[in-house]
Amino acid sequence: MLRVANVSKEYPRSGMALRDVSFEMQKGEFVFLVGHSGAGKSTLLKLLTMAERPTTGEVRVSGYSSFSIKPREVPHLRRRLGIVFQDFRLLPDRTAEQNVAFALEVTGTPNAQIGPKVARLLTQVGLASRATAYPHELSGGEQQRVAIARALANDPFLLLADEPTGNLDDRATHAIYLLLREINARGTSVLMATHDVAILQRAQQRCIELDHGQLVFDGNDMTALVASMRGRRP
Numbered sequence: 001m002l003r004v005a006n007v008s009k010e011y012p013r014s015g016m017a018l019r020d021v022s023f024e025m026q027k028g029e030f031v032f033l034v035g036h037s038g039a040g041k042s043t044l045l046k047l048l049t050m051a052e053r054p055t056t057g058e059v060r061v062s063g064y065s066s067f068s069i070k071p072r073e074v075p076h077l078r079r080r081l082g083i084v085f086q087d088f089r090l091l092p093d094r095t096a097e098q099n100v101a102f103a104l105e106v107t108g109t110p111n112a113q114i115g116p117k118v119a120r121l122l123t124q125v126g127l128a129s130r131a132t133a134y135p136h137e138l139s140g141g142e143q144q145r146v147a148i149a150r151a152l153a154n155d156p157f158l159l160l161a162d163e164p165t166g167n168l169d170d171r172a173t174h175a176i177y178l179l180l181r182e183i184n185a186r187g188t189s190v191l192m193a194t195h196d197v198a199i200l201q202r203a204q205q206r207c208i209e210l211d212h213g214q215l216v217f218d219g220n221d222m223t224a225l226v227a228s229m230r231g232r233r234p
């Protein structure tokens with residue numbers, strides 16, 4: 001489903017953001033992506049959405065290769081991915097339901113299907129009662145739920161979450177994590193970048209660690225991972 005093979009990424013002025021990174025992710029997996037600030041997590045996610053291309057090596061996502069994908073095919077790939085960011089990125093002048101509906105409108109979903117689907121998605125993320133609220137009327141955790149509902153609108157096979165709990169307190173963080181687990185249990189693969197050690201310690205699942213652009217850990221021994229993270233300073 002996803003394969004990163006010997007990928008390096010060099011930015012013109014800041015040097016190597018990723019160095020010879022290789023890993024695979026199977027359908028249905030939930031994988032954490034960890035690393036200190038500047039370790040290369042966002043760069044890796046940008047390579048997976050093909051917003052950036054590797055300097056060397058290959059990224060394959062859902063049958064598309066970074067070697068051969070054509071610019072006009074990139075939007076097709078993006079539609080099959082759900083993307084969630086730390087800062088939510090909701091449209092401020094649209095309500096929760098309008099934000100989710102927008103993702104369906106742009107992919108040409110028939111109007112008659114949009115209303116029921118938005119209602120289903122907001123129910124899934126526990127926000128049905130706040131459908132008509134604007135982003136500024138919602139807490140950070142609620143805004144992230146809207147963003148997750150929007151990311152799920154086109155039934156992605158993979159959800160990429162870039163520090164989705166970075167702006168949230170412990171309680172909201174845990175709730176968003178549980179929501180992502182539930183989404184994963186329904187069949188969507190999830191790759192979640194985080195540096196929240198508390199979440200990692202509670203979870204027992206696969207984790208990939210980047211350090212200065214290199215993949216230094218890939219496994220599900222959380223004790224070893226947390227020790228590895230603590231041993232590294234940015």
Ligand SMILES: Nc1ncnc2c1ncn2[C@@H]1O[C@H](COP(=O)(O)OP(=O)(O)OP(=O)(O)O)[C@@H](O)[C@H]1O
Pocket residue numbers: 011012013014016017035036037038039040041042043044
């Ligand atoms: N568009 C860009 N142009 C030049 N350099 C970049 C660009 N994006 C990232 N970098 C550099 O690449 C390195 C990795 O950055 P990246 O944003 O991938 O790290 P990160 O692990 O996501 O960090 P954070 O947790 O702070 O978001 C950094 O040195 C950064 O300055």
